[in-house]
Amino acid sequence: MALSSMTGFARSHGASGPYAFEWELKSVNAKGLDLRLRLPPGWDELEAHAKKRAGELLSRGTVYANFNVKRANALSAVRINEDVLAAVVKVAGQLAGKIDAVAPSVDGLLGIKGVIEVVEPESDEEEDRVAKAAAIAAFDEALQNLVAMRRREGIALGQVLLQRMDEIERLAKRAEAAPGRKPEAIRARLAEQVAALLEASERFDADRLTQEALLIAAKADIREELDRIASHIAQARELIGKGGPIGRRLDFLAQEFHREVNTCCSKSNDIELTNTGLEMKTVVEQFREQVQNLE
Structure with missing residues (x-):
């Protein structure tokens, strides 16, 4: 059985549906095995598999695993919150009769927090499931590359x-x-x-x-x-x-x-x-x- 260092670096890339992702793994010396994951929101379920596989292939070292993902062709929608806008206009009208002030402009109204909402595109459950399976496979590839470098x-x-x-x-x-x-x-x-x-x-x-x-x-x-x-x-x-x-x-x-x-x-x-x-x-x-x- 070959000797292994505790230091190493590896990357892997993958894509699935609208998603493109990258794993970056770096390991340094440590008394035991410590996997430190950085995952974006919505991808937390990758953690259990990553820790299990790392425990199977590595004995010691602190491993930093960063996962970056981008969703292509998924433009966010901009929506006006009609209720908030109506409330703002009503208050502006009430103040107009009490103080000498310039009427609010359109850009001024749109700049008020809550008037404009950015709505993220809805995700497809099947697309997400397949993408997460591909991300797991990409992690395994990066981990194998890390093990090879350490050896x-x-x-x-x-x-x-x-x-x-x-x-x-x-x-x-x-x-x-x-x-x-x-x-x-x-x-x-x-x-x-x-x-x-x-x-x-x-x-x-x-x-x-x-x-x-x-x-x-x-x-x-x-x-x-x-x-x-x-x-x-x-x-x-x-x-x-x-x-x-x-x-x-x-x-x-x-x-x-x-x-x-x-x-x-x-x-x-x-x-x-x-x-x-x-x-x-x-x-x-x-x-x-x-x-x-x-x-």
Whole structure:
């Protein structure tokens, strides 16, 4: 199963009877799936189908779906509200006898709110039913196009993530081979610390000194962290190979990578090992940033 990104864009167009319409879908990153529809009045019944289909094909992402529709050859009719006009003329006549005013003009009367009414053309139920079915089909087309685009981006992201795994593996091998991890280097550091203790005090407990030396050696050992990093690399490669909605699981692995690399840096008392750990930390952060875009 292919990987999918959470970002994408798609459009579809359609027409039915007097209606011409367009769907525009855009998806961005999100923790879950959230479909946000914008529908014109009278087309609300499309919402149930849109949410159902989006839930079947998508797992994560905020999807903005805008539906625009125009009705061709449907001119609105202009009608005079005779009752309102008569009432306005009557009031004007009553005022004419009381005040010195110019008689109202035709355009002045027509400009009064309520005198002119714009009547929308009556719709045909069968035409509307067929048009809504066509709009649903157009939404499915746009959604399929969005899914296809997200998958194309997901494939590209998968290649980038595998490259990051290769880089982390290379740096982990460099850390393992660092001169500061060799027994002779550790012995030399311990000898320096023992000499410092002897110089500070002539009285010391030999057993305690041995225990402290062993403790220092144990704290400096990053074998356990390197083993866990190798295990995380194997898991990440396996997940990317299987595909599907794995974004959350890879994000968890990225956090585990970060924890182990931080521990390696904190244990390091060798400049080369520290620099390698910092490089690895940068690559882990790049990995996590890319994972945020996966479904």
